[in-house]
Amino acid sequence: MLVAELNGGRIDAFSAERGPTYNCPKCRGEVVLKKGRKIVHHFAHKPPTDCTWATGETRAHMEAKILVSNALKVRGLRAEVEFIVNTLPGDRRADVMAWSPKGLQIAFELQHTSIGLDEIERRASSYASAGIAQIWIPFLKSNVWDEGVPRHGGWFIERYSPRTFERWVHGFNGKNGMWMYDPKDKAFWLGRLAGHQSYVEETTWYSEGGEENYGGGFWKYSKRFKELTLEGPYGAEDLLIKVSSRRAFSTSGYNWPAARIANLVPA
Ligand SMILES: [Zn+2]
CATH class of the missing domain: 3.40.1350 (Trna Endonuclease; Chain: A, domain 1)
Known part of the structure; x- marks a missing residue:
């Protein structure tokens, strides 16, 4: 997550400094500030947590x-x-x-x-x-x-x-x-998005009586x-x-x- 709570207010990870205790706005659990040259600055829950905001990001x-x-x-x-x-x-x-x-x-x-x-x-x-x-x-x-x-x-x-x-x-x-x-x-x-058409190939077959039948041969x-x-x-x-x-x-x-x-x- 990018935003945590500090002293009852919101703070984003980019402006936050290491040191204070930050909390998750949802579960109020403690979150840790992750800062580094190669990572997106963000907050992560301290494990263990079952907060739904801790996953899937x-x-x-x-x-x-x-x-x-x-x-x-x-x-x-x-x-x-x-x-x-x-x-x-x-x-x-x-x-x-x-x-x-x-x-x-x-x-x-x-x-x-x-x-x-x-x-x-x-x-x-x-x-x-x-x-x-x-x-x-x-x-x-x-x-x-x-x-x-x-x-x-x-x-x-x-x-x-x-x-x-x-x-x-x-x-x-x-x-x-x-x-x-x-x-x-x-x-x-x-x-x-627009409709995609595919061609249904034409087929010919003969019924038992020898009659010729056709099928297909159209776009759908x-x-x-x-x-x-x-x-x-x-x-x-x-x-x-x-x-x-x-x-x-x-x-x-x-x-x-x-x-x-x-x-x-x-x-
Ligand atoms: Zn949480």
């Missing part, structure tokens, strides 16, 4: 939170990593919270790991009810670089199997597309695969935030709440 996720919050601060905006929103279900931390000059809150959810549909829908509804604008940014998996090809100055993956939450995010953002983060180059890409849309087009890369400093609103919508598989959504726009 990757270096790439911590780096992404720092990158986004720094880019916002450079623009003069207030930004906080791991900001606690008391009404959020589950883990009550927004990865990064920003404040627009007019005071509108904007939550960044940097999604390194998969998240269940129920959980993402509950979280999104909670942000929406609180009037907080939100943006969900899935991390790109390294296989998109192996399986894709350059196209129109960007990148194209013909057979991409989106994770369920990515389908949700894409639908949530509507025509804006879906911003994705490449942890290796620390860059952002604007992704768009795949349920599992989509085409993914990536536009980019963009550095965090190249992107501006634009907030808009969307209406509620449900299909048989997905529920999207009416919400304020934040979109990134190349500067």
Whole structure:
């Protein structure tokens, strides 16, 4: 984690010094400051612990939170990593919270790991009810670089199997597309999913009476695969935030709440 408690206040690992006793904002257990030239400065629980905030954090996720919050601060905006929103279900931390000059809150959810549909829908509804604008940014998996090809100055993956939450995010953002983060180059890409068609080969066979039958010979849309087009890369400093609103919508598989959504726009 990047933020701990000290004397009842919040302190981030970058500003913290060795010496004082720091505590986890959730379980109040003691956490140790980890600082070094080659590591992302952070706090770690003293073992043993059963705190849910002690597990599952990757270096790439911590780096992404720092990158986004720094880019916002450079623009003069207030930004906080791991900001606690008391009404959020589950883990009550927004990865990064920003404040627009007019005071509108904007939550960044940097999604390194998969998240269940129920959980993402509950979280999104909670942000929406609180009037907080939100943006969900899935991390790109390294296989998109192996399986894709350059196209129109960007990148194209013909057979991409989106994770369920990515389908949700894409639908949530509507025509804006879906911003994705490449942890290796620390860059952002604007992704768009489109139907992937595969050709069903034509076949001929004869029935018992000697009658000739035909099948196949057509294109059909795949349920599992989509085409993914990536536009980019963009550095965090190249992107501006634009907030808009969307209406509620449900299909048989997905529920999207009416919400304020934040979109990134190349500067
Ligand atoms: Zn804890």
